[in-house]
Amino acid sequence: MNAVLCFMLLGGVIYAGLHGNMEAVSQAALAGGTDALRLVLDLMGGFLFFGGVIRLLEDAGVVSALVRVLHRPLGWLFSEPLEQEAMEAITENLAANMLGVSNAATPMGIRAAKALNRAGQNTPTAALCLFLVINATSVQLVPTTVLSLRYAAGSAQPESILLPSLAASGVSTGLGILLCKLIESRRRRG
Amino acid sequence: MIGWLLGISILLACWKRVDLFRSFSRGAKEGFENAMGIMPALAVTLISIRVFEASGIMKELSAFLSPLAAGMGLPPGVMPLLLLRPLSGSASLSLLNDILRQYGPDSRTGLVASAMMGSGETILYTCAVYLSAAGISKSRYIIPVALAGWLAGCVAAGLFFPESFA
Numbered sequence: 476m477n478a479v480l481c482f483m484l485l486g487g488v489i490y491a492g493l494h495g496n497m498e499a500v501s502q503a504a505l506a507g508g509t510d511a512l513r514l515v516l517d518l519m520g521g522f523l524f525f526g527g528v529i530r531l532l533e534d535a536g537v538v539s540a541l542v543r544v545l546h547r548p549l550g551w552l553f554s555e556p557l558e559q560e561a562m563e564a565i566t567e568n569l570a571a572n573m574l575g576v577s578n579a580a581t582p583m584g585i586r587a588a589k590a591l592n593r594a595g596q597n598t599p600t601a602a603l604c605l606f607l608v609i610n611a612t613s614v615q616l617v618p619t620t621v622l623s624l625r626y627a628a629g630s631a632q633p634e635s636i637l638l639p640s641l642a643a644s645g646v647s648t649g650l651g652i653l654l655c656k657l658i659e660s661r662r663r664r665g
Numbered sequence: 666m667i668g669w670l671l672g673i674s675i676l677l678a679c680w681k682r683v684d685l686f687r688s689f690s691r692g693a694k695e696g697f698e699n700a701m702g703i704m705p706a707l708a709v710t711l712i713s714i715r716v717f718e719a720s721g722i723m724k725e726l727s728a729f730l731s732p733l734a735a736g737m738g739l740p741p742g743v744m745p746l747l748l749l750r751p752l753s754g755s756a757s758l759s760l761l762n763d764i765l766r767q768y769g770p771d772s773r774t775g776l777v778a779s780a781m782m783g784s785g786e787t788i789l790y791t792c793a794v795y796l797s798a799a800g801i802s803k804s805r806y807i808i809p810v811a812l813a814g815w816l817a818g819c820v821a822a823g824l825f826f827p828e829s830f831a
Contacts, residue, residue, distance in 0.1 A: 476753050476789070483713040487720035496721050503719035507712030514711070514762050515704045519697070524667075526696020527689035531674045534688045535681040578695060581794070588799035598803045599796065604810075607795055611788040611811035612818070618783030622667070624762055625779055630770035634666045639776070639825035640783030647784055647818030654810045 521623020529576055529619075538579065541570040552652070553602050561590035565606055573616050584610060601659045608651040613644050706755035714759055737816075739823040742767070742774035746781060747819055751788040751812060758782075773826050780822035785815050 491500040532538070545566050553565070564587035571580035584606075591603040599607070618640050625633035678685055717723050723745075731741040739747070742764055750757040761782045768774040788811045792804055 476756075479749070479752055479756075480709065480713050483717040486722055487713075487716040490722045491716075491720035494721055496719065499719040500716050503715035504712055507715040508708045510715065511704060511708035511711045511759075514707055514759060515700050517762065518758075519700050522696035522700040523693045524696075526694070526699070527692040528671060528674050530692025530695065531678045531683060531685070531688050533692075534683045535674070535677040537677065577699075584795055585798040588795040588801075592799040592801060595800065597801055599799070599801050599805055599807065603799070603801075604805055604807050607792055607807050608810050608814070610795070611786050611791045611807070612814040613784055613786040615783070617666075617670075618779075620758065621761065621779050621783045624758075624765060625770045628762070628765040628770040628775075630765075630775075632771060635771075636776060636779040636783065637666065639780040639822060642825060643780050643784035643818040643822040646821040647814035649814075650817045651810055651814035654813060655806075658806055658810070 517627035518620065518623055520627070521619060525575070525619040525623070529574060532574065533576055533579070538567070538570050538574060538576060541573065542566050545570055553605060555602060557602060558590065558593075561587055561602070564590055568606075569609065569614060572610065573614050575615050575617065575619050601655070604659075605652065605655045608655050609648060612647040612651040614648060615644070616641065703755055703758075707759055710753060710756040711759045714756070714763070737820055737823060738828075739819060740774040740777055743778045743781060743819075746778050747816075750782065750785045751815055754787045754790065757785075757787075773828070776826045777822050780825060781819050784818040784822060786811075788812060788815065 487500060488497075491497050546562075549566055549569065550562065553562070557565075564583050568580050568583035568587055571577070571583060587606060588603060591600060591606065617637065621636065621640065622633060625636065675685070678688065727741060727744065730744040734741040734744050746757055746760045746764065749760060761778055764778045765775050770776075770779070788808060792807055792811070796802070796804060
């Protein structure tokens with residue numbers, strides 16, 4: 476990310492210098508911070524509301540209910556037998572991620588990653604690769620932040636993206652899982 | 666949907682005898698802290714994005730990328746999001762907001778961008794956090810596979826809102 480920021484800032488300044496756009500760049504540089512604060516205000520309604528609702532759901536035991544539902548399909552997905560602790564941490568991480576409880580998801584994910592690398596190797600196992608790919612392709616069922624921004628932007632149908640977003644998310648996670656399985660089965664064969 | 670979600674969670678919470686006020690306000694506090702916590706990162710990325718746009722390179726980059734967008738069946742306006750979503754959560758959030766404001770939340774560009782954002786993750790950050798926690802430095806095929814998933818998700822988002830849509 477540092478390289479990208481460096482490219483955008485330095486590239487922007489140099490390009491503006493060559494094309495005589497420096498005035499606009501100076502103005503833009505100062506406007507950025509104000510825009511950030513405005514964006515936080517736009518997000519705040521959603522963050523406060525969903526923060527509260529998600530906490531309610533968590534305290535009502537919805538995450539642990541989802542953990543019970545996910546247990547069997549995940550066991551099947553991570554075909555090789557994993558130790559109890561790893562499987563539990565994986566399930567809890569994914570359940571929290573699906574519901575958007577990010578502060579619960581990260582510690583669980585770290586526990587899962589550690590449990591999956593008990594041997595202390597420097598290369599991730601097939602199970603760890605699969606777990607990370609699932610995590611990196613998003614499993615959140617309701618994209619609360621996107622929803623908040625769409626409401627704040629005055630959309631006539633803010634929720635019209637829920638189904639497409641879920642479908643696109645399914646495609647990305649599905650392809651990720653498929654590729655992992657293909658690569659591993661190829662490696663095993665030779 | 667939000668109204669139903671609220672109703673269902675209140676019902677569940679009452680049924681499970683959760684302390685409604687305490688639970689909700691604790692969650693809201695976490696939400697507040699999260700929003701304020703990402704503010705500095707949003708400032709850095711928004712300043713970079715604004716400088717990049719004002720300099721005029723953004724236009725050249727867009728012109729360069731628009732055939733690629735056409736090839737993937739995506740509106741050209743979502744291309745910056747396609748590039749930055751896997752790299753940075755704050756940058757992609759800023760970009761999505763800009764897209765919603767510039768093209769309108771119910772335009773094809775706004776809809777596709779929203780669906781893309783909801784279907785993606787900050788791939789590099791996620792991998793870095795979990796792998797380093799496990800003391801692993803090699804990432805094998807994780808990043809290319811996750812990126813392939815991301816691109817497929819983007820194409821799917823584009824297909825959901827066909828050209829004729831809006």
